[in-house]
Amino acid sequence: MSTEPGLGLPLAGEAREALEGARREGRELTETERAIAGAEALTPQEALATVEAATETDPGSRAPMVINLGPQHPSTHGVLRLVTELDGEVIRDLHPVIGYLHTGIEKQCENKTYWQAITLVTRMDYLASFFNIHAFCMATERLLELEVPPRGEYLRVIMSELNRITSHLVWLGTSGLELGAITLLFYTYREREKALDLCEMIAGDRMNTRYFQVGGCADDMPPGFEARLRAFIDEMPGRIDEYESLLSSNPIWVDRTRGIGVLPAERLIDLGVTGPALRAAGVDLDLRKTTPYSGYEHFDFQVPLGANGDAYDRYALRVKEMRESVRIIGQALDGLPEGRHIADDRKVVLPPRAELATSMEALIHHFKLVTEGFPVPEGEAYAAVESPRGELGCYVASDGSPKPRRVHVRDPSFVNLQALRPMARGAYLADLITMIGSLDNVMGGVDR
């Protein structure tokens, strides 16, 4: 291991990469690059030796120990790496390193037609795939000035809320697992399977569906779907009671979540945090209420708020949100309007399958839409939906061609993860796991 004079950095692996990148750009190493370079070069033995050497030369001082948490670590919800500076068990500083799941979806979208891009966008935040495509379709519809028929909007609401429940169930199960409540995972995944079966029934896929299309939904509800969905929402409140009976007054759960990961509301807003993490701090921001879309203004539901903004409040709030989602689905099924599930614009929407055998015009439209796609008027639009993690926005810029000039997703996981550093400073290492869990980041959404 050689050391570059003047930098004081051991050169190995990523340290060399960081230097190379900075040299090419003609600049100094930044704070994050310095942290990554410093951590990568050290084996645990070397890290310990560094600390001991510092203590020997300056007795009484406490040099921080730098350790890598992740990227492969069961409790980081995917591949998240945290370069952590520790003083004993206390975190002095922390640098999140992301990008391990970066798949260039935004670049790919520019080379696909709009309807093809849906298939890619759905894979960003893989636990909330309906929300990804909802935002993308809404932005495209805005550019096209295309109206979604009421039945299509209701179907979108039903599937979004079902997706919110499945996403929260994964969060609840895995968060319990991280703190030792292993039982919970089996309970939540039992219900999640039922919800995923419903997704398969209506969309053909259990996960990463492309059920929402530009103009509405791909298909109407299949026979038997409504009855199964009603059975699911009848069962759910009792199941949620079960989860709560396992956790809400469990002394270990309460001790490990109370007072953990608190930041003042103003700081959270400054950091761009939205969703349950912000509402737990008492800020009433839910896009379904503040800027209703897809007919959310027709439904009667509460936006649960927390008071302390700690990990426990976030837990309590997400559980309440599942109850509200159940209510919304019930109301949407009761009030489901008659009519088409997708707009009737043959320049954008595929013709019904049955017509292809009898109508030459339908066949031509189908052929043109599949091979060329539909052109979208020049302009830009930003549409945001309230995903299980906060504001999920999609920015679409069009140059008038059938392929988007730019698709960008503002993913709440990406933005909320920024809050981890200020949250974790001065906290115990063990509580870091709770914080990561309570922010509910999905790395597919962070890295895109």
Added chain:
Amino acid sequence: MSEVRATIDAAVPGAVEDAVTQAGELTLEVGRDRLLEVARFAAGRPLSFELLSDLTCTDWPERPGRFRLAYHLFSLGSGSRLRLRVWAGDEPEVDSVTSVWATADWHEREVYDMFGVRFRGHPDLARILMPLDWEGHPLRRDYPLGGEEVEFSDAV
């Protein structure tokens, strides 16, 4: 002329160069050197755009100014949105808004990583998604899509 534009015009005269409303969304085009002033004003009273929802960039190599930045502002009180548009130029560099909205930190790092737009005054402008020694900026239009070669494609 919209009320928002009039308010900004009164406080920061001459900064807003153009205003477009499309599909109900208001976009204000701001001069590259006036961005920070406008951002500071928009974040405070009376407009109160406390939340920077999103910050991103689009590459238009065929247009003067080339890199078009879009700042999506959100006001918690009124629920209204505003988009600021800035053309970053061929040697793209604009002022960082991290001093106004801390959330801009990672957004600006992403735009720097993907487009090579530099942000003056950013505390830690390192790559964020790509490896640290990555060459080029992948979301530029002249950056090839790439992909893996299909095996045995020469044997046809």
